[in-house]
Amino acid sequence: MYEHDVVVVGAGGAGLRAAIAAQEAGADVAMVSKLHPVRSHTGAAEGGINAALRDADSWEDHAYDTMKGSDYLGDAPAVEALCQESPEEVIRLEHWGMPFSREDDGRVSQRPFGGLSFPRTTYAGAETGHQMLHTMYEQVVKRGITVYDEWHVMDLAVTDEDDPAERTCHGVVAYDIQSGEISGFQANDGVILATGGMGQVFDHTTNAVANTGDGVAMAYRAGVPMEDMEFIQFHPTTLPSTGVLISEGVRGEGGILYNSEGERFMFEHGYANNAGELASRDVVSRAELTEVNEGRGIEDEYVHLDMRHLGEERILDRLENILHLAEDFEGADGLTEPMPVKPGQHYAMGGIETNEFGETVIDGLYAAGECACASVHGANRLGGNALPELIVFGKRAGRHAAGEEMGEAEIETGRSGDWQPADYEFGVEVGETGGSGPAAADGGAVATDADSVLGAAVDRAQERVEELLSRKGRNHAEIRSAVQETMTANVNVFREEGRLEETLEDLREAREAYKDVAVSDPSRTFNTDLIHTIETRNILDIAEALTMGALAREEFRGAHWRKEHQERKDEDWLKHTLISWNDGEPELWYKPVVLEGENKTYEPKSRSY
Amino acid sequence: MSTQIPKQTEESTETETEPASKGDERRAEKRRRAAERREQRQEEEAEKAAADESTVELKVFRYDPQVEGKQEPRFDTFHVPFTKGMTVLDALMYARDTYDSSLTFRHSCRQAVCGSDAMFVNGGQKLACKTQISDLEEPVRVEPLPHAEVTKDLVVDMEHFYDQMEAVEPYFQTNEYPDGELEEQRQDRENREKIKMSTRCIWCGACMSSCNIAAGDNEYLGPAAINKAYRFAMDEREGEEMKQKRLEIIEQEHGVWRCQTQFSCTEVCPKDIPLTEHIQELKREAVKNNLKFW
Numbered sequence: 001m002y003e004h005d006v007v008v009v010g011a012g013g014a015g016l017r018a019a020i021a022a023q024e025a026g027a028d029v030a031m032v033s034k035l036h037p038v039r040s041h042t043g044a045a046e047g048g049i050n051a052a053l054r055d056a057d058s059w060e061d062h063a064y065d066t067m068k069g070s071d072y073l074g075d076a077p078a079v080e081a082l083c084q085e086s087p088e089e090v091i092r093l094e095h096w097g098m099p100f101s102r103e104d105d106g107r108v109s110q111r112p113f114g115g116l117s118f119p120r121t122t123y124a125g126a127e128t129g130h131q132m133l134h135t136m137y138e139q140v141v142k143r144g145i146t147v148y149d150e151w152h153v154m155d156l157a158v159t160d161e162d163d164p165a166e167r168t169c170h171g172v173v174a175y176d177i178q179s180g181e182i183s184g185f186q187a188n189d190g191v192i193l194a195t196g197g198m199g200q201v202f203d204h205t206t207n208a209v210a211n212t213g214d215g216v217a218m219a220y221r222a223g224v225p226m227e228d229m230e231f232i233q234f235h236p237t238t239l240p241s242t243g244v245l246i247s248e249g250v251r252g253e254g255g256i257l258y259n260s261e262g263e264r265f266m267f268e269h270g271y272a273n274n275a276g277e278l279a280s281r282d283v284v285s286r287a288e289l290t291e292v293n294e295g296r297g298i299e300d301e302y303v304h305l306d307m308r309h310l311g312e313e314r315i316l317d318r319l320e321n322i323l324h325l326a327e328d329f330e331g332a333d334g335l336t337e338p339m340p341v342k343p344g345q346h347y348a349m350g351g352i353e354t355n356e357f358g359e360t361v362i363d364g365l366y367a368a369g370e371c372a373c374a375s376v377h378g379a380n381r382l383g384g385n386a387l388p389e390l391i392v393f394g395k396r397a398g399r400h401a402a403g404e405e406m407g408e409a410e411i412e413t414g415r416s417g418d419w420q421p422a423d424y425e426f427g428v429e430v431g432e433t434g435g436s437g438p439a440a441a442d443g444g445a446v447a448t449d450a451d452s453v454l455g456a457a458v459d460r461a462q463e464r465v466e467e468l469l470s471r472k473g474r475n476h477a478e479i480r481s482a483v484q485e486t487m488t489a490n491v492n493v494f495r496e497e498g499r500l501e502e503t504l505e506d507l508r509e510a511r512e513a514y515k516d517v518a519v520s521d522p523s524r525t526f527n528t529d530l531i532h533t534i535e536t537r538n539i540l541d542i543a544e545a546l547t548m549g550a551l552a553r554e555e556f557r558g559a560h561w562r563k564e565h566q567e568r569k570d571e572d573w574l575k576h577t578l579i580s581w582n583d584g585e586p587e588l589w590y591k592p593v594v595l596e597g598e599n600k601t602y603e604p605k606s607r608s609y
Numbered sequence: 610m611s612t613q614i615p616k617q618t619e620e621s622t623e624t625e626t627e628p629a630s631k632g633d634e635r636r637a638e639k640r641r642r643a644a645e646r647r648e649q650r651q652e653e654e655a656e657k658a659a660a661d662e663s664t665v666e667l668k669v670f671r672y673d674p675q676v677e678g679k680q681e682p683r684f685d686t687f688h689v690p691f692t693k694g695m696t697v698l699d700a701l702m703y704a705r706d707t708y709d710s711s712l713t714f715r716h717s718c719r720q721a722v723c724g725s726d727a728m729f730v731n732g733g734q735k736l737a738c739k740t741q742i743s744d745l746e747e748p749v750r751v752e753p754l755p756h757a758e759v760t761k762d763l764v765v766d767m768e769h770f771y772d773q774m775e776a777v778e779p780y781f782q783t784n785e786y787p788d789g790e791l792e793e794q795r796q797d798r799e800n801r802e803k804i805k806m807s808t809r810c811i812w813c814g815a816c817m818s819s820c821n822i823a824a825g826d827n828e829y830l831g832p833a834a835i836n837k838a839y840r841f842a843m844d845e846r847e848g849e850e851m852k853q854k855r856l857e858i859i860e861q862e863h864g865v866w867r868c869q870t871q872f873s874c875t876e877v878c879p880k881d882i883p884l885t886e887h888i889q890e891l892k893r894e895a896v897k898n899n900l901k902f903w
Contacts, residue, residue, distance in 0.1 A: 091790060096780075102798045
């Protein structure tokens with residue numbers, strides 16, 4: 001058993017920032033991560049960090065752009081916190097030595113990005129995430145913060161009250177990948193989940209293989225609602241064969257999208273008459289797929305992204321990394337030919353329901369970064385808003401967990417405010433999976449002290465691992481790829497009822513199959529078969545919630561487009577989707593969006609670029 | 610190998626919540642599409658079989674201290690169907706997911722930025738995800754990084770590498786910040802350009818593994834750590850005083866003077882960092898620093 005004041009799960013951008021903030025607030029902090037921190041997927045982020053740094057810009061404009069981009073599903077208190085605090089956080093990174101690209105006067109450079117009314121995206125070439133991740137890890141090393149790397153967190157240790165709002169999180173249970181040891185990590189002041197994205201729910205994704213949504217699924221099974229899971233961002237420019245990301249920075253610097261006829265379709269076919277290639281990501285992704293579906297795609301699959309006219313000097317200065325990626329992973333030379341691109345899963349707007357301080361409905365449990373949903377991004381995230389989310393909300397969660405006084409939250413979590421149950425009948429039985437059972441303490445007698453709660457959680461994890469290693473059964477890999485296949489085929493950029501229902505059915509079958517899953521590698525040393533098997537359970541839970549939310553939301557908003565409902569319906573749908581795990585049943589409910597900001601209310605307007 | 614999960618019988622799963630006609634229609638549509646998918650899969654399988662002569666042969670190092678039969682290191686052979694653009698990582702993943710789920714290697718991002726999958730491929734340190742099978746001679750030999758302790762199969766213990774990195778105080782240090790929390794430090798474009806390549810290190814360990822000196826001297830800081838020192842020593846934002854401190858760190862007995870300019874590190878670096886050059890530049894700075902009385 002290990003014991004700390006604050007335990008941070010995950011060591012990417014949000015986790016590192018949370019750990020530093022908690023430590024600065026006086027807490028004894030430890031990070032627990034299945035990857036060494038520098039292997040985190042924050043390192044793959046390319047484009048930049050939005051921050052209103054210049055006199056001609058303002059946080060208010062940034063907030064307006066973000067709300068419009070969110071299609072009015074962002075919660076204003078979270079959005080405004082992001083935009084107010086991003087500038088100081090970006091400068092803090094610079095003070096920590098981050099090598100930003102520079103202007104002639106030595107100041108941090110900024111470039112235009114999609115959906116922004118001002119060029120406010122700060123960047124470090126086309127490798128902004130790599131530089132940010134390493135800069136923050138350096139600070140963790142400097143401060144001597146404890147890191148348990150290559151420990152896979154399996155479950156939360158939470159008390160077992162009926163109402164999630166009464167529960168307390170006392171720590172986590174983790175599996176040491178190197179040695180096979182299972183141990184509890186007691187957190188006296190709080191656990192912060194910073195586990196990143198969940199792109200492995202899909203086949204064609206920019207996300208790393210490690211992005212399996214562990215934190216989201218763990219919190220869900222402990223009673224925290226998942227929020228707005230149906231809103232998945234498909235990035236318009238990913239390499240067709242691998243899903244590797246080609247930064248929005250290419251279009252920010254002036255890159256152009258062409259169809260097979262050589263038309264600049266964003267303008268010529270009227271998808272975005274003002275912003276063109278720099279409309280928001282949902283708009284551009286739909287435009288590309290429409291071109292392909294109408295027979296104007298190349299090889300019936302992708303479109304061209306051309307940056308040749310920018311010139312070698314500018315490309316090498318600001319987009320060099322893109323040349324390497326296109327060359328290494330698609331065999332295309334960005335200097336002499338257009339690059340093939342198509343939409344690919346990139347980011348999850350939804351996640352663990354939190355307020356603007358990262359608090360969840362469970363006492364002592366926080367979430368920050370992509371795994372969390374405050375909600376900053378609503379129905380669609382703007383490019384350049386993910387990295388500031390990591391540092392702003394990482395910091396906020398870290399401080400709050402360490403006991404810093406931060407005032408009253410305006411966003412309510414759980415079923416405390418004005419919530420309503422969903423009135424939707426799913427034609428398929430949802431929720432059932434064999435496996436680790438409920439995550440609350442022991443499913444029986446209510447334990448309240450940290451020791452017994454953690455003890456029970458460790459025992460459960462031990463049993464689970466024993467069971468998986470000792471029995472004969474199916475390999476997880478075929479189940480995982482079946483899920484990825486159906487999600488990519490049916491829960492994509494364009495969604496229709498029948499196909500969503502079909503996916504729910506496929507997922508039910510996959511869950512059924514998962515009941516017989518087994519690990520054939522008997523080793524306790526670096527058993528990746530076991531790790532992937534545990535992750536697959538998380539992928540299943542998330543895929544199902546995502547599909548349920550998408551089926552029930554009968555409107556078109558942001559990244560969520562429905563064939564049968566091609567308009568935004570503010571009358572009925574200015575509300576967040578929530579899914580709670582209740583005794584093995586996913587329950588769907590809704591809560592209103594918060595459009596009231598500090599000094600103004602964001603009135604939903606029609607969204608064009 | 611199909612990814613299909615055996616279908617349940619229709620009856621057991623259908624709950625009638627709508628008029629039969631609509632339901633029937635949808636079921637028919639579902640059946641049609643399921644058949645389509647099956648057909649497509651069969652086609653793919655057939656294609657695979659037809660392309661049998663285009664399989665690639667991998668010889669992969671295997672070792673597990675805990676599992677009987679793997680305690681003696683050995684090589685296993687895998688035949689993997691070749692597809693256009695296939696990387697060593699793709700081939701390993703196929704082998705693992707299709708033939709032997711205990712085959713173990715680190716990997717995450719698939720795009721040469723996380724630094725997890727540095728390995729010894731046909732006798733050279735490479736990132737598996739960035740290495741095209743089509744560029745390699747067969748059989749493709751895949752081994753763990755040399756000069757590191759093997760944990761299991763292709764996984765090595767990286768602790769020593771991390772320790773050397775931490776030994777050079779790998780974090781930005783300065784005595785002076787601009788006034789105001791919204792004021793950045795200024796940095797010339799030229800200076801950023803100078804440190805740019807050094808900041809691209811992804812801690813993969815390829816250079817350290819390729820270095821003969823590091824192999825024979827466990828205390829040698831090694832190319833990655835010295836490059837990290839370079840990254841800060843050359844950053845004008847740290848200031849002169851800090852630069853002195855940086856030079857003192859790398860001048861130590863097992864620092865830059867151990868390097869014999871064999872260029873192995875530079876040759877294998879997947880991020881094209883001119884490591885040897887950086888080390889030599891630091892040697893020059895150190896000499897200049899010690900001859901100040903001239």
